Amino acid sequence: MRETNCIFCKIIAGEIPSNTIYEDGEFKVILDASPATKGHALILPKNHCADIYEIEEDVAARVMKLAKKLACHMTETLQCDGFNLVQNNHEIAGQTVFHFHMHLIPRYKNAKNNDILKWTHENFTPEEMKEICDSLKQ
Numbered sequence: 001m002r003e004t005n006c007i008f009c010k011i012i013a014g015e016i017p018s019n020t021i022y023e024d025g026e027f028k029v030i031l032d033a034s035p036a037t038k039g040h041a042l043i044l045p046k047n048h049c050a051d052i053y054e055i056e057e058d059v060a061a062r063v064m065k066l067a068k069k070l071a072c073h074m075t076e077t078l079q080c081d082g083f084n085l086v087q088n089n090h091e092i093a094g095q096t097v098f099h100f101h102m103h104l105i106p107r108y109k110n111a112k113n114n115d116i117l118k119w120t121h122e123n124f125t126p127e128e129m130k131e132i133c134d135s136l137k138q
């Protein structure tokens with residue numbers, strides 16, 4: 001299942017070149033073309049789905065299994081000091097390619113810019129926190 005005009009579907013089909021570090025029947029893992037750090041990679045499910053809302057639960061579970069395997073392999077190979085898994089959904093959350101992908105981002109103590117994922121903090125009163133908590137309980 002592919003989507004016309006989806007750049008990652010084109011990469012998966014081999015119509016656009018990529019630096020592929022892993023491939024199986026269900027996933028392709030490529031180096032990010034504008035890496036945040038050395039080795040920054042993306043797990044792409046081969047079946048097109050836009051985001052976390054669309055991806056099937058069992059595919060999402062296998063994405064995480066593969067992320068775990070690759071994080072260990074990449075950490076050993078690249079000798080990085082830490083690792084981020086990042087997954088953006090919708091434009092407001094920073095998604096720019098609307099084909100689900102998991103970022104694999106090796107982190108290095110001696111990197112020039114280690115602020116790539118720093119965010120500021122919001123304050124909520126204890127009452128607001130309780131209300132948020134109550135609204136989210138399943």
Ligand code: AMP
Nearest residue numbers: 007018031032033034088094095096097
């Ligand atoms: P996001 O902002 O979470 O949607 O991430 C999309 C990522 O895809 C960005 O980090 C881009 O650098 C990366 N990207 C876009 N086009 C390509 C491409 N042709 N090959 C590899 N990575 C790409």
Ligand code: ZN
Nearest residue numbers: 006009048099
């Ligand atoms: Zn796609």
